[in-house]
Amino acid sequence: MEMTDLLTFSTVARLGGITRAAEELNTVQSNVTQRIKALEAEIGTALFERHSRGMTLTGAGRRLLPYAQRMAALSREAVLAARDDGEPKGPLSIGSMETTAAVRLPTLLAEFHRRYPAVRLTLRTATTADLVAAVLDGSLDGAFVAGPIEHAELAATVAFTEELVLVTAQRWTSLAALRAGTPESGPTALVFRTGCTYRQRLEQVFTEFGWPSAVRFEFGTLDGMIGCVAADMGVTMLPRAVVERDHVHRDVNIHKLKAPHAHVETLFIQRRTAHQYSALQGFLACLDQQEASAAA
Amino acid sequence: MEMTDLLTFSTVARLGGITRAAEELNTVQSNVTQRIKALEAEIGTALFERHSRGMTLTGAGRRLLPYAQRMAALSREAVLAARDDGEPKGPLSIGSMETTAAVRLPTLLAEFHRRYPAVRLTLRTATTADLVAAVLDGSLDGAFVAGPIEHAELAATVAFTEELVLVTAQRWTSLAALRAGTPESGPTALVFRTGCTYRQRLEQVFTEFGWPSAVRFEFGTLDGMIGCVAADMGVTMLPRAVVERDHVHRDVNIHKLKAPHAHVETLFIQRRTAHQYSALQGFLACLDQQEASAAA
DNA sequence: CCTGATTACGAAATACGTAATAATC
DNA sequence: GATTATTACGTATTTCGTAATCAGG
Numbered sequence: 220m221e222m223t224d225l226l227t228f229s230t231v232a233r234l235g236g237i238t239r240a241a242e243e244l245n246t247v248q249s250n251v252t253q254r255i256k257a258l259e260a261e262i263g264t265a266l267f268e269r270h271s272r273g274m275t276l277t278g279a280g281r282r283l284l285p286y287a288q289r290m291a292a293l294s295r296e297a298v299l300a301a302r303d304d305g306e307p308k309g310p311l312s313i314g315s316m317e318t319t320a321a322v323r324l325p326t327l328l329a330e331f332h333r334r335y336p337a338v339r340l341t342l343r344t345a346t347t348a349d350l351v352a353a354v355l356d357g358s359l360d361g362a363f364v365a366g367p368i369e370h371a372e373l374a375a376t377v378a379f380t381e382e383l384v385l386v387t388a389q390r391w392t393s394l395a396a397l398r399a400g401t402p403e404s405g406p407t408a409l410v411f412r413t414g415c416t417y418r419q420r421l422e423q424v425f426t427e428f429g430w431p432s433a434v435r436f437e438f439g440t441l442d443g444m445i446g447c448v449a450a451d452m453g454v455t456m457l458p459r460a461v462v463e464r465d466h467v468h469r470d471v472n473i474h475k476l477k478a479p480h481a482h483v484e485t486l487f488i489q490r491r492t493a494h495q496y497s498a499l500q501g502f503l504a505c506l507d508q509q510e511a512s513a514a515a
Numbered sequence: 516m517e518m519t520d521l522l523t524f525s526t527v528a529r530l531g532g533i534t535r536a537a538e539e540l541n542t543v544q545s546n547v548t549q550r551i552k553a554l555e556a557e558i559g560t561a562l563f564e565r566h567s568r569g570m571t572l573t574g575a576g577r578r579l580l581p582y583a584q585r586m587a588a589l590s591r592e593a594v595l596a597a598r599d600d601g602e603p604k605g606p607l608s609i610g611s612m613e614t615t616a617a618v619r620l621p622t623l624l625a626e627f628h629r630r631y632p633a634v635r636l637t638l639r640t641a642t643t644a645d646l647v648a649a650v651l652d653g654s655l656d657g658a659f660v661a662g663p664i665e666h667a668e669l670a671a672t673v674a675f676t677e678e679l680v681l682v683t684a685q686r687w688t689s690l691a692a693l694r695a696g697t698p699e700s701g702p703t704a705l706v707f708r709t710g711c712t713y714r715q716r717l718e719q720v721f722t723e724f725g726w727p728s729a730v731r732f733e734f735g736t737l738d739g740m741i742g743c744v745a746a747d748m749g750v751t752m753l754p755r756a757v758v759e760r761d762h763v764h765r766d767v768n769i770h771k772l773k774a775p776h777a778h779v780e781t782l783f784i785q786r787r788t789a790h791q792y793s794a795l796q797g798f799l800a801c802l803d804q805q806e807a808s809a810a811a
Numbered sequence: 812c813c814t815g816a817t818t819a820c821g822a823a824a825t826a827c828g829t830a831a832t833a834a835t836c
Numbered sequence: 837g838a839t840t841a842t843t844a845c846g847t848a849t850t851t852c853g854t855a856a857t858c859a860g861g
Binding site: 549 | 814815816817818819
Binding site for chain 1: 835
């Protein structure tokens with residue numbers, strides 16, 4: 220049960236074919252075939268069903284796959300843990316919602332880089348759902364997501380508290396005006412791609428206003444979305460701090476929401492079982508300090 | 516990061532030397548040296564400190580070791596999971612307290628073997644503390660231990676409920692007689708080796724009787740202990756069912772205890788994260804059925 | 812000198828790559 | 837005939853084992 224074999228196995232399983240896997244692994248078909256056959260011989264059962272358009276997992280293969288993935292993740296982590304002598308350095312992958320990345324992270328990341336220049340930090344923005352999955356499977360060391368999160372394998376700390384506001388074009392001076400000036404079915408909702416938590420909040424508010432599930436447009440970036448709100452394509456819901464950044468807040472109006480919808484906590488999540496990397500600890504220290512100075 | 520290298524690494528770490536490791540791994544010194552050097556080169560730091568009487572782990576080595584062990588455990592489990600097609604078969608390691616093994620398991624294991632002859636079941640008796648550790652590190656698939664157990668990684672179900680009784684030699688006809696006939700410091704306590712839960716209960720009862728922490732003798736086996744109780748070497752605490760087995764209950768007296776001490780639940784524990792082996796599922800099915808028929 | 816780790820080097824095993832083959836659509 | 841997996845076989849790399857060497861007590 221060598222790691223090389225497990226990696227080829229995972230790759231074939233993911234790409235559904237030996238040819239494609241060989242390409243990704245920078246080797247040739249015959250080699251991949253042999254590695255798979257070696258694994259099958261060792262385990263004593265077929266892992267793939269061969270058919271003309273590639274390979275699909277058998278039952279045994281499906282049972283093996285999660286082990287192969289966990290072992291690969293452990294292997295990566297093991298190297299980092301062994302190298303980690305307490306001095307923050309090496310790679311650190313952080314995830315964030317688009318909104319948090321826009322307003323909260325710039326100063327935090329700058330400070331982090333100033334203090335620990337040896338850490339190669341990479342930031343990935345995605346929706347809360349994607350980020351949670353990425354932290355769980357080890358492809359991110361930690362992430363900023365919208366609370367609440369309840370998961371046995373995740374440790375979460377409150378990083379920021381945001382006030383959610385409804386954002387409309389300039390011409391809507393109040394919520395009442397908006398309600399009066401829109402059709403029965405309500406305004407168009409502009410939302411992030413599936414998995415975004417703010418989107419769910421927006422749907423709750425729409426329901427409360429008596430607007431049926433409205434037409435939605437999905438965006439991948441924050442700036443695109445705000446631009447379209449300014450052009451009165453529709454409305455959206457965002458943290459107040461995001462909207463109040465200089466270059467956008469003059470083109471839109473913000474509207475306070477009632478208490479149950481108004482607040483959302485941004486959590487920093489990490490895996491409980493992961494090694495406490497020095498780099499990650501350093502990041503948490505920066506975060507704590509920023510919180511403390513913000514509170515003062 | 517190949518498994519072979521990690522296995523040699525673990526072995527050298529455990530045995531503290533390349534020569535001893537080579538012997539256990541059925542290979543030669545030079546080979547072990549090379550595998551270790553390959554790992555060190557891959558990780559980029561020394562994993563052992565070399566000194567004249569062998570090798571000891573460096574900090575990096577200590578950080579790597581738990582990963583190596585977890586990966587080895589996963590590797591073993593992966594093979595079993597892949598091979599497990601739903602038909603109970605293959606190896607199954609169950610642990611049990613000595614007392615449970617004596618009175619509860621014989622019929623259960625017989626029934627299990629009748630239903631699933633393809634499973635090679637091995638039983639290991641040890642104390643609750645040892646069993647919990649063994650289940651956690653994967654060397655046991657499940658175990659019968661004394662409750663309560665609270666651990667995030669363990670799933671526990673109540674398997675049996677036992678009435679704990681104080682066991683003395685024949686001549687002590689009542690608790691009162693025992694208290695009158697023993698010195699100020701109380702009778703000698705006969706207990707299992709460290710880690711046994713019944714032992715803790717016994718200490719509580721002794722404290723309640725005003726006996727200071729009494730002289731204790733430790734035993735490894737149930738029969739040895741009961742034999743010594745019969746010979747009036749001391750007293751012990753055991754489930755009633757254990758004592759009432761035919762061949763011992765004539766030589767000793769049993770004494771009921773007050774409610775808080777009287778009952779203890781025997782739990783069956785297993786790891787939450789482990790693959791649900793068919794063999795283990797079959798075992799649980801047998802257990803459920805025995806419970807149901809006992810209740811009827 | 813004895814124990815135990817490392818180095819050197821040839822032998823064996825294994826993995827890899829090229830190319831031909833088979834199978835399926 | 838295009839796509840994809842397998843087989844055959846030669847080459848390259850890696851691992852393994854023997855034996856010599858080095859280091860510490």
